[in-house]
Structure formats: structure tokens, C-alpha cells
Amino acid sequence: MAKFLKWISSNRRISQYCVGLAGGCIFGGYLLPHGLFLDKYKRFVQAYREGLPVKLTPELTRHVDAVLDDAAVDADERSRLRFFTAFGADPFHAGGTGLRWGAAIGLPQTFALDGPAELNSSGFTVGGKKVDWESREGVLLSDGLRLSPAAQRFAIARELWHVCSSQVWQDGGVGAAALFATYLLGSSLNQRLGFAQRPRGLRVMLYSLVSLFGVAVWVTVTDVIQHHRDSESDMAAARLGAAYAWGGVEFYEKTLERNRALRRLLGDDGESSYSAFGNERTLLRQPRMPLTERLETLRAYCEKHHPVERAAGEGSVSAQDAPPAAAA
Template sequence: MAAHFLRGVHISERAIQYAVGVAGGCIFGGYLLPHGFFIEKYKRFLQAYKDGLPVPLSPQLRRHVDAVLDDAAVDAEERQQLRFFTAFGADPAHAGETGLRWGAVVGLPQTFAFANAEDVAASGFVVGGQKVAWQSREGALLSHGLCLSPAGQRFAIARELSLARASHVYADGAIGTGAFFVTYSLGRATNRRMGFAQRPLVLRLMLYTLVSLFGIALWTTVTDLVQHYRDSQADQAAAQLGATYAWGGVEFYEKMLERNRALRRLLGDAGERQYSAYGNELYMLRTPRMPVTERLETLRAYCERHHPRDEVAPPATGPDAEVAPPAT
């Protein structure tokens, strides 16, 4: 009955093209909204709160931010487009970009306040809703992985700054919209060439399903490749700010792998599904981010080429420690 009804419905070619154009615009807008009109809502979603109030950046972390902005030669006008805040969780995050009228927000995790194992234990940090036995092997590994030196923190800030300054919002929107138009064009051309318009509805649905799967595969492949390139460029941009940043990046990814390995054990079956034995994040069918081990080895090789260990002062530790200047 449904098939008989659909055969009686006639939609003009112009109406179809208009609908496809509107759909493409909606897809592009879907990428822009969280980084534009809704960026403050996105920031409030990521914001860390205590007693119902946003957690402010510590004075020490604010000094790190200012130092990174100086080292990256960010001018006063562009600084007005950047807003830093304390984010929940253990990973830095950002939204928007400095080239947009709405600017960019950069979230620095609460864990940047941890200077040692005592700070971690006193923070009330929980895993999977359960308290952590910090004296255990897994607890000690997690505690060590959560404590970053000022050099590691500055690398993380510089990395997120590089991503926030890149033109990724429009590019992501163009990729999603382009994949949609390619999918539509392929389905339309196949439909016409093979005469599927006169075939049974079931065959047409099979065609549209296969074409849609191709479009999804195209979108995910291009998106992942572009994101891998961005990750690599952001790491490189941060490392090029000096030896302290470069070796801080090595520390940052080493600690991330430690943290992930600890979470893999503490979370049980869920942890084994989420993290590999090396500490990389696990995904199904795709790899939306560069593996942490690959990023670590790339940075380590860069440091060995350009900043051998004997040229760099040992990383400072503690919440009030100053970062040693890069060797010249």
C-alpha cells in the first residue's frame, strides 16, 4: 500500500534540488552552531563547578597561559578572541576559533592543579563512581599520570591554542556538506543511468542504502585524515616554541598513556574496551584522533633531533615552579 502511494507521488526536479540545498545548508550550520552562536553554552557544559560556581583559573595557571601567549606571539587583538576556563575531566578542550566573530574558548582541566600525589588523593577524584585506592599499583600509576610539570602544562596550552587558531570550523562544515552532495550526486547518477526510477521500491531502497553507506564511509575517512593532520600540526606548532615545550610534550603524552593504562585496569571490562594495553584509546571502525603512542614517538624523535636532553634543564616541578627557558 505504501509503495502504491509513493508511486502516485510526483516531486519535481527543482523541488528535489531545493531540498538538497537546504539539507546541505543545515549540515554546514550544524557544524557552525556549537562553535558560533552556542559557544557559550558549550563552554558552560565543559566548565568545572564547585559549590555551584565556576572554578576560576589559578594564578599560577593564568601565568602559564600568559607566557604561552607571549611565546606564540599572539597579539592583543587576537587575545580578545580567546577565553580560557577550568574544564572538568583530565583533558584540555577547545571550541570555536579565533578567526570567527564569536572567538574561541579553551578549557584547561582541573587536574592541572595537581602538583603531587597528595593533591590527587585530597581532590576526591573518582573513577567509575568509585573511590581510588591510591596506595595500589593502579592508583599510584594514575596519580603519577595526573600530575604534570609546568612544562607539560604549557605544551598542552600551546597545543590547544594552535588548534583554536586554525580554520577548522568551516573546513569541517565543508567536509560534511561535501560528502552529502557527493552522496546525493552519486545516487542520482546511478538512479538515472541504471533506470532505478522504474525498478521496484525494494531495489531503490537497497541502492540508496548502499550509496548512503558509501557517503558515511567517505565522510569518516576524510574527517579522520584531516583530524590526524591537525593533531600533528598542533603538536609540531607547540614543540617549535622551544625545547621546554617540546620535552613538555613528551612528558604530556607519557603521562597520558600512564593515566589511560591505569584507567584500563581500574575500570575492568569497560576499561579494556576503552583503552589498549599501551594506553591508546580504542574506537570501532575508525580512528578519529592520532594514537597517543604515535604522537609521543613523533615528539620524542623531534626532541632528539633538535633538543638533545643535555641541552635542556630538568623540568621544574611543583605548582609554583618556574619553567626553565629553552636552550639557544
Template sequence: MGIHSPQNYMAFAAFGFHPVGASVPWLPSGVRVGLPANFNSTPDNMVGITNRVVLINGKPVEWESTSGAALKEALMFSPEAQRFALARKVAWLQDSGPLLHATVAPACLAGACAYGVGVKQVFGLYGGSAVLRAVVSLLALALGAVSYVLASGAVSQRLDCRSDWCAASLSQDYAKGGLEFYDKLLSRNRTLRTLMGPKGKQMYAPNGNLFPASLLMLRHAPYTTRRDKITSLLKDGKA
């Protein structure tokens, strides 16, 4: 993975706990990569984590409690894990991730419209019952909605896995940082599952993966799967 135009990348301070990115690098305005405050924390100085109020179920997290300490530890990343997280975000931007996500909806809508028009033309419904035309239109819209859900999830998962591969294949240090990154994400989610109570059990699996919003809507590849792919990359000597 190479950055052809470093001047097109600009950093800013992000509020959350993970890198964020916007735009695509080949636009004149370039891209913006957000660096979270916890990336400025070390085991001896966790000010990037503890200097803010994090509310869970309307109550601030007590960082000195057992669960708070576990969450604090999960939010602190080594330099290798930080480099991996930033590299995968840059790879995602270089693959035009925001643009690909934005094109899924109009592509599915155009496909649904083409399907509806085609069916009406083939069966000669334009000169027939308006009710039948309405039924075909509804079926086309339903097909478009299902296509959007499936295509959106497929695009997200493909981008996730490719970004991980691009970052982890840079070197063994990046790959090991990737393992730590996903181990920390899983640990964070397990801690949040406990802190959030019943709502946490609805959102997070016992192993730390996110529960999908629905059976059809698996928006991102599971963290355990992504971690295992990096492990395989290390074992195969491709990192």
C-alpha cells in the same frame, strides 16, 4: 605559531583533566579554552586532583592506594607539559578544528546525494523501476556513511599531528613538554586499564593507546605515534 588576536581567546575552568576548546578565533565571539583543575597542582600540593571524587566502575578512586597514587602521578603535569597541552589546543583552534569536524558530515551527505542522482541519471532510472532507484539510494547512503567514517578519522588524525607539530616546534622546552604530556597520557591509560578491569582491557591497549571503536574508525592518531613524532622533531633539531 602566532596568536594574531589574543583578545579573542578567553579561559574558563574546565571540569576534566585536559584542556578543551570551542569555537574558532576569527568569529566575533572568539574562542573559549578550558583549563583543567589538575593544571593547578604541584608535587607538594595536588589539591587540583585529589579534591574531587573520581568514580571508576561506580566506586571512588582511593588516591592513597597504589593504583590511585599512580593515577595521581599521571594526572600531574610539569609547567612545560602544561604549556605544550595548551599550545596544541590553541593550534587546533587556529586551524579551525571544530569547523572542519563539522563540515565532514554534510560534505559526505552531499557527495552521497550527488552520486545517487548521477547514477540514476546516467542509467535512466528515473523513468524505470522504483525498486532500482531505492537500491541505488541505499548504496549511495552506504557509500556516504563509509566515506564519513574514513574522512572523519583522517581529518582528526591530521589535525592531531599538525597541532602537535605546531606546539612542539615552538622550542625545545615545548617539545620536551610534549614528550612528558604523552608519556603521562599513556601512563594514565595503563593505570585506568588496571582500575577498570575487563572494561579497561577493552578500551586501552597494554601500552596505553586507545583501542579503536572499529577497524574503520580510528578517530585519533595513537599516542605512541604522536610521542614518536615529537621525539623525531627533537632529534632533527627542528624544535
């Protein structure tokens, strides 16, 4: 094996072929779950009851149709969209309307539940345990899970923006580009510093440092792009009208409330997963835009563009009734 690796490293063209193949595998690794394996991916996050997929309720179907109309989605794109009930409490999306396999958008099963009684009968658990919906944490969680139609439509519009963008291609391209850039940097340093004739230990150290640098650049670029997408998807949904904009404020307010409840219910795991304000905690990196930042951005947009407008329609949210500001 050592001789084989030495032969590859000594033959520049073979090395380039191997890097090209690895880049193709990285790109394909991003594409497969959103393309060829989209149906399997969808079945994995599908909500089931008694072994059968949970269907969207007529009310949620009406919300979906209304959002598609408001977003002016044409017939061709609609034919590539599949909406389903997803497991858990967060919206889900995969694929893209620009792909031949289409896109799938999962709406949380909690969208169709109203009140502790329905939550209890649905078998909703936290950390594998049933929730005492009459406790302080249970009441907080129940309130955080219940969304008005305006907030639900905002969530649908946000996920719709994601699948109508080209983010699957972008993610695959960034991963492959990071690998190619890392290889070119390592190859350039190897030639300029003459590491080919240096001891193996020095070469291993060089390649390790270059690899770590490449990973750091990839993580940073990926997070920056995702933050931009989060902001753009929120704004795209908010621009559909006052109901969507204030619905977005409610959506993030309720999500933060839900996370604060989960922080208490999950104990040590909750404290390591969520901050005191309800933001998701991660180690070192920040893969998603903080929820409090998304909330405040939408609130500022609403106060600027819809300060006194009352959102029309069932379950609308007015400026006066909007949730209070959350700490960042």
C-alpha cells in the same frame, strides 16, 4: 507520507532544494556549538565546586600568558580567547579566533592539583568511585595526572593552535560536501541505470548502498583530516622551543600512563576503552592519532632538533630526563 516522498523524488528541483537545505543544516550543526551556543558549550564542560565555576589558579594564568607571548598571539586574537577550568583530565577547545564568538580553551582541573592528597580532597573519582591513591593503580594514576609546567604549556600551546585554525569551517564543509557528493552520485546512477522506472525495492537498495558509501567516505576523510591536525598541532607547539618539545614528550608519556591506570581501575570498561599501551580504543575507525604515535613523533623531533639542549625555565624537561619510549 509515502506520496509526499514520491513527489519529492520525482521532482528533481525540489530534491535539490531539500539536499541544499540538509547540507546547510549539517554545516550549521557543526557551527552552532562553536559559535552561537559557545557559552552554553563552555558551561557544560566547566568544572564546578560547590555550585560555582572553578577559577584558573594564578600559576596556570601565568602559563597561559607565557604561551600567548611565546606564540606571538596579537592583541586582537587574545581578546577573542577565553581560558577556563574544564572538568576531567583532558584539555578542551571550542570555537575559533576567526569566529565572531571567539574561542574557549579549557584546562583540566587536574593541572592545578599536586599529589594524592590534593587529588583526594578534590573529589576526583573513576567510574563514580573514589580512588585508593595508595594502591598500585592509584599511584600510577596520580603520577600520570601530575604534569610539569613544561608539559602543561605544551598542552596549552596545542589547544591554542586548534582554535587559531579554521577547523570549524572545515568540519562543516566536509560534512556538507559529503552529503552533496552522495546525492550527485545517487542521482547520476539513477539516471544512467534507469532506476526511476525500476521496482521500489531496487531503488531502495541503490540509495542505501550509495548512502553507506557516502558515510564511509565522510568518516575516512574526517579521520584523515583529524590525524593531520593532531600532527600539526603537536609540531606547532614543539616548534616554540625545547621546553615545549620535551614537555610534549612528557605530556603524552603521562597521558599513556594515566590511561593504563584507568584501564586497570575500570575493569572491563577500561579494557574496552584503552589498549594495554594506553591508546584509546575505538570501533572500526580511528578518529584521533594514536597517542603512542604522537609520542614517538615528538621524541624523534626532540632527538633531532634538541638532542642535548636543556629546556630553560621552571619545570623544564631535558633530553637526559625525558621519559622513556613507549611501545606503539
